[in-house]
Amino acid sequence: MTNPAPQPSPQPSPEIPRYQEIVSILLKEIEQGAYRLGARMPTEFELCSRFDVSRYTVREAMRKLEDMGLVSRRPGIGTILAATTADGRYANSINSLDELMQYASDTRMEVLGTELIEADEELAALMNCEPGTPWYRMDAQRWASDTRKPFCTTTLWVRGDFAGIVPRIGKEQRAVYRMIEEAHGVTIREVLQDIEGIVLDDRTAATLDAPAGSAGLKITRLYLGTDGQVFEGSVNIHPTGRFRYSMRLQRQDNPSGRRKGTRD
Structure with a gap:
């Protein structure tokens, strides 16, 4: 996994759910090749620390990426990048x-x-x-x-x-x-x-x-x-x-x- 360059966490928007903002950032990083296909994504702890949010918010963001077919969760391994483009659904x-x-x-x-x-x-x-x-x-x-x-x-x-x-x-x-x-x-x-x-x-x-x-x-x-x-x-x-x-x-x-x- 390639660690993306640290960026300041965006200010929360009252109209956009916080987890959705995290999804947008991770989507952009995936498109830019920050994470290698098949490699482990950042852990919940790492994402909580980076975005200053709760584990619940991070889990919602990762669930959204999983629903889009981009990541998969594997017991004992963690969350893996399964695709670099969403399945369109x-x-x-x-x-x-x-x-x-x-x-x-x-x-x-x-x-x-x-x-x-x-x-x-x-x-x-x-x-x-x-x-x-x-x-x-x-x-x-x-x-x-x-x-x-x-x-x-x-x-x-x-x-x-x-x-x-x-x-x-x-x-x-x-x-x-x-x-x-x-x-x-x-x-x-x-x-x-x-x-x-x-x-x-x-x-x-x-x-x-x-x-x-x-x-x-x-x-x-x-x-x-x-x-x-x-x-x-x-x-x-x-x-x-x-x-x-x-x-x-x-x-x-x-x-x-x-x-x-x-x-x-």
Whole structure:
């Protein structure tokens, strides 16, 4: 490993997460050949010292590089430089509401159109509301900072009584549900998510600049408040080759010491 020349740590930006600033610096150094392919990357301790940040921040930065296919973690060895160019896909790892909020901050949504509609039977079934309920519908594209094409189309619905935040959507790089919480005093209870494989129709393919009839991934999310009612919903469609969704599953301890589904 070639140690890069020491540089002063950049001043934190209130708009860019600290780990993302570290990712940008390391990406530039990788492109400039500061690290040899297959060689060990700096340790967490070295990066913490260099950037004056916590181990959590460094781990988030390295996780982002790993999601991009640039580094790999090997037990007993450390973090290895696996590639010098990213694989071109936007990598998404969402395991909590905090990570969902970070996802909104790390990407940019471009709103293509907005209209106030009344829910038909299909939308009412999706949102678990009465037909005729007013909703704001927005058609949009979402971009990552390191992609030249949108990595998804988004259809977003916001309940009609939250009209005040609609003009801010797409202009502020923030999670929509957080805007609603802050502006209207709503507290989110849970997010329901459904993932399915689809075939891109002609219209969606043209919007994404992808081949019609090619494979895609459809992710539907419904945001519920403490009253159990949906106040926001979205359908995101990703073309093949531009998106990767990852999650981490952990075993939960069973306080009773028994396996679920068994009886004494």
